[in-house]
Amino acid sequence: AEEPKTLPDYAAWKDRSALIVHSANTMETQRGAIGNGVLTPSDRLFVRNNLPAPPESIVADRDAWEVRIEGVKNPKTLTIGDLKKMGVTTVASVLQCSGNGRAFFPHGASGTQWSVGAAGCVMWTGVPLKDVVDTLGGPAEGTRYITSTGGEELPDGLDPKTVMVERSVPVRAMDHALLAWEMNDEPLPLTHGGPLRMVVPGYYGVNNVKYVKNVAFTEGQTTAKIQASGYRIRDIGKKGAPDQPSMWEMNVKSWVTAPLTNTASGRNMIYGVAFGGTVDLEKVDVSLDGGKTWKQARFLGPDLGPNAWRPFVMAADLSPGEYRVVSKATDVKGNSQPEGRTENERGYGHNGWNDHGVTITVG
Ligand code: MSS
Missing domain, CATH: 2.60.40.650 (Immunoglobulin-like)
Known part of the structure; x- marks a missing residue:
């Protein structure tokens, strides 16, 4: 039998008894702990990190966090303090990993063996992306994608494109996307992407980029591996490629x-x-x-x-x-x-x- 795993430091505030700890970067909610509430308590929400989480120091001075907005008429670096003056909205949405339910595949799909608990429903508060873009003069001509970059420090000695968390979603997501600084009415925990997260309601978890530091309106999709070949639906035995369906809108x-x-x-x-x-x-x-x-x-x-x-x-x-x-x-x-x-x-x-x-x- 496996040793019971403890929670990693950055997620130590979580309710251990409600979670299955797969690894330091992957924890799911126990099926019996999902409950029958309309919202998932934050301390029971699943966690999934493709890279080690950044240090707690990035949430020390939340309003000073900077995000660069590119591919608009007037590109600009904005602080959360600036964003808070541009607009605000609150949206409830399901956060679900693309691989939720992977454990049921008989071919042994590689990756975390999520059952049903890599999902939760939470309340996000932040500025509608549309308000930010309107303030900066609208998206550049030819925009087809919104490309968001995570704020992790990348490990040395590796091609950044192969490790960075950078995701593109179709520009049709603009009307619903928000840059969120609160989750369930509290400052967004580092564990879930604080101080600032790109939230794309209705889209798979991976598109909800944590500690977002750059948002670009682009003609093409990012060539980062997590987009180009990762998170693509393909037949068993096939390698990932940009022409395969990307994990965007979630299914029923x-x-x-x-x-x-x-x-x-x-x-x-x-x-x-x-x-x-x-x-x-x-x-x-x-x-x-x-x-x-x-x-x-x-x-x-x-x-x-x-x-x-x-x-x-x-x-x-x-x-x-x-x-x-x-x-x-x-x-x-x-x-x-x-x-x-x-x-x-x-x-x-x-x-x-x-x-x-x-x-x-x-x-
Ligand atoms: N972001 C960043 N920055 N990083 C990482 O890693 N991951 C993804 C998202 N975002 C990441 C990000 C994933 S992949 C998921 S699911 C999510 O996130 C999760 O969340 P939470 O909060 O729960 O942890 Mo699959 O599709």
Whole structure:
């Protein structure tokens, strides 16, 4: 058996009992700790770093943090203090790693073996990117992408392009993106990208660049490895390449969060969470017989917008026996979770309902 891993210093404030610690750079929320709230408490939110986190000193004087804005009429270096005068908004959105659900791929996709917990729903506060760009005269002509660069110090002796966290998203994301300095109504923790993070609601985690130090409006996508060949959907055995789909907008997804193993017979409440990425949810159906028959669940709590998740619940009168409990979300555009997996080399974007189900024993 593996030794229980302790939390790394930069994440020592987290609730250890709510997390599965895969490594010093990767921690996921236990399925049973996701709960049925509309927001994920910060100390339970998953962590994923491609590089070691920067030192705590970068959040010592938050308002002095600088971000360079390029590819606009009037390029400029702005402090968080400057940004705070340009506009403010609060958005709830799901932060989910591209590889959430990777553990279910039978081919052994390389990377962290995330189950369902590399996801959470949090509240972000910051300036709409649009307000910043408008203040600086609008994007340069020919802009097709928004390219954000993380503020990590890069290790010596390596080609920066192979290690840097720099991501491009299509410029259509502009209307929703924000530069955030708060998460869940508190100064954004270093662990989650403080003092400043590019937040692209509805997009996979990797596009939400932490400790953002540069935002550029560009004609092409960055040639950094994390963009050019990383985070690309391709067949098993294939290498990543720029012509393959990039992990941008998230697909519709749900999973059950309780009960997960044994439960007493009689009336039970089946809980879960569901989200549509950039699209509002229509409904969630739950099956107690592995997908043979379905019943619509009801949403629980307030609707925090299209990018947030919605907890759901379904009452069920259970007699003793074994049940395969699965959930299937459908968005307002009619997109629904598939039964199976889209097999792919790195195990990205898994939203198949079958793998995400649980088998419970009712006694
Ligand atoms: N950013 C930076 N700067 N760095 C790094 O590393 N990572 C990614 C994002 N961003 C990074 C960044 C990823 S990859 C993810 S998921 C996210 O982040 C996470 O978050 P948190 O806060 O949870 O940690 Mo996959 O798709």
